[in-house]
Amino acid sequence: MPSADERTRADDESLSRVRELLADVLSSTLRQGTLFGSYVLHEELGRGGFGIVFRAHRVGTGELVALKQMRGGAQATAEERREFLAGAETALALDHPGIVRTLEIGESDGCPFFTMPLVAGGNLAAKLDYAQPLHAQAAKWVASIARAVHHAHSREVLHRDLKPANILLDEHGEPLVADFGSARRLSKQGECAESGNGVLSFYMAPEQATGDTAGLTRRADIYSLGVVLHELLTGRVPYEGLTFADWVTELVSEEPVRPPREIEPSINRDLERVCLKCLEKDTNRRYESALFLAEDLERVLLGRRPQHALPDRAVSRALTWISRKPLRATLVAWLLLSCLVIASSVASLWQSEREQQRAVLETNAFIANSQAGALLFQLREFADRAERCAQRPAVRSLLIQDSVVEDPAAELESCTRGFHAVYVASTSGRLLAQSPLPPSFVLGKDYAFRDYFVGASDLGQRGLHGAFLSPAYRAESNGLLQFAVSAPVFDEAGAFIGILVASQTADSAIGQVRLQDASESGRVVALLGPRGRDRIDAATLPLKNFDFMVHPRLPFGREVRVQEPVRSALERMLPVDVTPGDQFSMRWVPPLLVSDYRDPLLAPGTETLAAFVPVGRTGYVVVVETSKDAARRDGRALLNKLAWRAGAPFAAGSALLGLWAISNLRRKHSLQRRARARRIQAL
Numbered sequence: 001m002p003s004a005d006e007r008t009r010a011d012d013e014s015l016s017r018v019r020e021l022l023a024d025v026l027s028s029t030l031r032q033g034t035l036f037g038s039y040v041l042h043e044e045l046g047r048g049g050f051g052i053v054f055r056a057h058r059v060g061t062g063e064l065v066a067l068k069q070m071r072g073g074a075q076a077t078a079e080e081r082r083e084f085l086a087g088a089e090t091a092l093a094l095d096h097p098g099i100v101r102t103l104e105i106g107e108s109d110g111c112p113f114f115t116m117p118l119v120a121g122g123n124l125a126a127k128l129d130y131a132q133p134l135h136a137q138a139a140k141w142v143a144s145i146a147r148a149v150h151h152a153h154s155r156e157v158l159h160r161d162l163k164p165a166n167i168l169l170d171e172h173g174e175p176l177v178a179d180f181g182s183a184r185r186l187s188k189q190g191e192c193a194e195s196g197n198g199v200l201s202f203y204m205a206p207e208q209a210t211g212d213t214a215g216l217t218r219r220a221d222i223y224s225l226g227v228v229l230h231e232l233l234t235g236r237v238p239y240e241g242l243t244f245a246d247w248v249t250e251l252v253s254e255e256p257v258r259p260p261r262e263i264e265p266s267i268n269r270d271l272e273r274v275c276l277k278c279l280e281k282d283t284n285r286r287y288e289s290a291l292f293l294a295e296d297l298e299r300v301l302l303g304r305r306p307q308h309a310l311p312d313r314a315v316s317r318a319l320t321w322i323s324r325k326p327l328r329a330t331l332v333a334w335l336l337l338s339c340l341v342i343a344s345s346v347a348s349l350w351q352s353e354r355e356q357q358r359a360v361l362e363t364n365a366f367i368a369n370s371q372a373g374a375l376l377f378q379l380r381e382f383a384d385r386a387e388r389c390a391q392r393p394a395v396r397s398l399l400i401q402d403s404v405v406e407d408p409a410a411e412l413e414s415c416t417r418g419f420h421a422v423y424v425a426s427t428s429g430r431l432l433a434q435s436p437l438p439p440s441f442v443l444g445k446d447y448a449f450r451d452y453f454v455g456a457s458d459l460g461q462r463g464l465h466g467a468f469l470s471p472a473y474r475a476e477s478n479g480l481l482q483f484a485v486s487a488p489v490f491d492e493a494g495a496f497i498g499i500l501v502a503s504q505t506a507d508s509a510i511g512q513v514r515l516q517d518a519s520e521s522g523r524v525v526a527l528l529g530p531r532g533r534d535r536i537d538a539a540t541l542p543l544k545n546f547d548f549m550v551h552p553r554l555p556f557g558r559e560v561r562v563q564e565p566v567r568s569a570l571e572r573m574l575p576v577d578v579t580p581g582d583q584f585s586m587r588w589v590p591p592l593l594v595s596d597y598r599d600p601l602l603a604p605g606t607e608t609l610a611a612f613v614p615v616g617r618t619g620y621v622v623v624v625e626t627s628k629d630a631a632r633r634d635g636r637a638l639l640n641k642l643a644w645r646a647g648a649p650f651a652a653g654s655a656l657l658g659l660w661a662i663s664n665l666r667r668k669h670s671l672q673r674r675a676r677a678r679r680i681q682a683l
Helices: 004-028 078-092 124-130 135-154 219-234 244-252 269-278 290-301 315-324 326-390 393-401 451-461 566-573 635-682
Strands: 039-047 051-058 064-070 104-108 111-117 167-169 175-177 421-426 431-435 481-490 496-505 523-530 546-550 592-597 608-614 621-627
Touching (some): 039 064, 078 111, 124 167, 124 219, 135 175, 135 219, 219 269, 326 496, 326 523, 326 592, 326 621, 393 421, 393 431, 393 481, 393 496, 451 481, 451 496, 481 546
Antiparallel strands (some): 039 051, 051 064, 421 431, 421 496, 481 496, 523 621
């Protein structure tokens, strides 16, 4: 039969489950508009083990807040109420822009609650589920969080549950530390004066995972910050993929954390050093304070070395090892010397290789400038044709009717030559006619959000004749990636009555210009265009992306995006705030040269030497690239040269080291024979 203690424990667990079930039933009755104390509850934002968070507003003032009420608060014990409100009372004493403060603590119908400012950006965990941040952004976030945690530590508060789910993002994307429900007060000696296990998570420090948390220091929170930084940099937490029990075993063992650069080699070394210092199992080897962590991260962001995460000084240990193992030390020294000779030879070959690559890049830049001029001429010709079509009486009549024309072949047939499609829209953006005939659901729709409409309307409203070259967009009629030239249409009295749009589809050629230099193998010429807005993101700012518009290997109408970091570099080299009438003017800027560009349309892993040149002020860019394999000299000659430069010293050093080792062995055997002879004589 079960003992009395076991029966009591089972009764407590049953009572706890009943309370949770009752709390869920009660919370399910709280619909939008329910009055709770002096607040009106709206939708539920989330729930945890102790409470439910609602969006609410205060009656009278209309102030929006996040209200957290205790689950089953009316049936909770005094100890449970104290535990629920402890975190809110702790946050109430903190005043820092990086901490979600407590606004009010109260009780309604026996149910305790507290309110916090409503943070609109969600939490960091949801952000990680959506996209992996850039390394610089991750360092900036953790530095800001560390400063907020330092403020809490300076007020003798240990958070104990730092993780992405408890880090909120405001409307500006700045992080805020929240949920002090597991927080504990620190003693004057900097140790946790209260016991209690808190919430188990994969972000806790080894000393916290072993059991009771009494005696924890500020460095437990610093370990959690290191786990958050590790996840932001690599997309995973240390020891990922283990069960919780295996994770605890690994965490408290002597097994080291896998360095972030082994997972993501592009991580900055200094940033990795900062992360690993936070994740030291020995608490004395971690950062002394969260402020030091923030300062080191900020130094790394400025391109400086971290001040508190210096590499270990191993000079004394190396000297001791040399004195104990002279033969091994000599072998290591010889290997280092051989490597130095080989490295100098490789560096010389690498320098000559760099000079050759520079010559290829300069040639590509010259070709890109020539192609940019030819493309600018072709785009001007498109613009002139679109402007002439906009002046035709047949086009004017379509707009004067201001009604949808099912088949305008006769009016637009001559304008479609050389274009993928031609269509006209009213001054409100309503599509009235298109040739060739589009699907029926397209005609009559509003396209005022399109960039081609905005640019042509700007010209028309100012009474200017001309044409506007639009960014790329995905056509709703066929789903193909296109770009367009648009022109305003005026009636005989000079009044602006609509626009005419002529579109081209992303393909391997543009008009009469085929962007491919066949004179040298391995060279590819392509056209990149800025990405415009579609209907789904019409209300946002212009997108900062570039797509391939023309490429020898581009499938018809397919969208292929330019990747970082080239995208950001292209954005910086292009003009800003260019008026539609100024698009086709010449503009020379130094070409952007990239020696390790990876074209997504070429074979995976292919590196090229690429030159990027803007096409006037249109926002479009020509790229001319040559694969490194085609630009590289004959590999056999390089290997022979390397063998003569590095192989000969290596062989000579090996021979000398072998003779020295044989001499030492013979001397050792001679000494052993003499010692044996002396022992025999002594006998």
